[in-house]
Amino acid sequence: MGVKVDVMDDFYKLLHPCLAVFVVSASAGGRPNVMTCAWNMPVSEDPPMVAVALGEESYTGELIRESREFTVNIPGERLLKALWVCGTRSGRRADKFRLAGLTPRPARRVKPPIIDECMGHLECRLSKSVEAGECTLFIGEVLEAYASEEFFRNGVWDVRAASLPLHLGGRLFAIPSRVVKP
Numbered sequence: 001m002g003v004k005v006d007v008m009d010d011f012y013k014l015l016h017p018c019l020a021v022f023v024v025s026a027s028a029g030g031r032p033n034v035m036t037c038a039w040n041m042p043v044s045e046d047p048p049m050v051a052v053a054l055g056e057e058s059y060t061g062e063l064i065r066e067s068r069e070f071t072v073n074i075p076g077e078r079l080l081k082a083l084w085v086c087g088t089r090s091g092r093r094a095d096k097f098r099l100a101g102l103t104p105r106p107a108r109r110v111k112p113p114i115i116d117e118c119m120g121h122l123e124c125r126l127s128k129s130v131e132a133g134e135c136t137l138f139i140g141e142v143l144e145a146y147a148s149e150e151f152f153r154n155g156v157w158d159v160r161a162a163s164l165p166l167h168l169g170g171r172l173f174a175i176p177s178r179v180v181k182p
């Protein structure tokens with residue numbers, strides 16, 4: 001009955017699409033790094049907290065462990081290529097801000113910068129990390145959150161204007177364009 005989904009490779013795709021964001025961290029010397037992350041979610045409203053699941057090989061995870069700070073940056077569809085670049089190269093070997101044509105801008109409360117080209121930003125301080133298989137769940141307290149008023153109106157994304165890239169799996173993304181009510 002139905003299509004069998006490979007538990008080792010594909011189970012998580014049943015839970016996609018997920019909003020693809022950029023997680024920005026910084027080295028002790030202040031050099032920023034950016035990675036693409038689809039496994040992100042809010043986990044508490046009071047205090048405000050967000051979690052990102054990062055693979056053990058990611059340089060971003062190493063930097064967050066060291067500096068205990070990161071920013072989450074929400075892109076629009078026009079940054080799809082940059083999402084791909086930052087999700088397929090490691091900051092250990094490349095300056096992904098330069099490679100992807102992204103501009104770091106100082107954050108308000110944390111050392112890692114935000115990304116100027118993005119529409120929404122969360123500034124986070126690491127509260128706790130939890131090992132989960134080959135990933136670590138980094139749970140951060142959200143110190144600041146702000147978004148472009150052109151795309152975030154009346155407390156929600158204007159999905160048609162914002163053109164938010166959701167990751168389906170592999171090279172496939174979906175862009176939501178319809179708002180419905182129960």
Ligand SMILES: Cc1cc2nc3c(=O)[nH]c(=O)nc-3n(C[C@H](O)[C@H](O)[C@H](O)COP(=O)(O)O)c2cc1C
Pocket residue numbers: 020033034035036037038039040053054055057058059060061083084086087088089090091092167
């Ligand atoms: C669309 C997309 C979503 C991704 N989501 C995640 C994720 O949620 N967690 C993760 O660890 N890696 C994810 N990756 C892979 C990382 O971005 C990739 O391993 C990257 O090279 C890590 O960079 P870093 O070593 O500079 O931290 C994703 C890649 C793509 C293309």
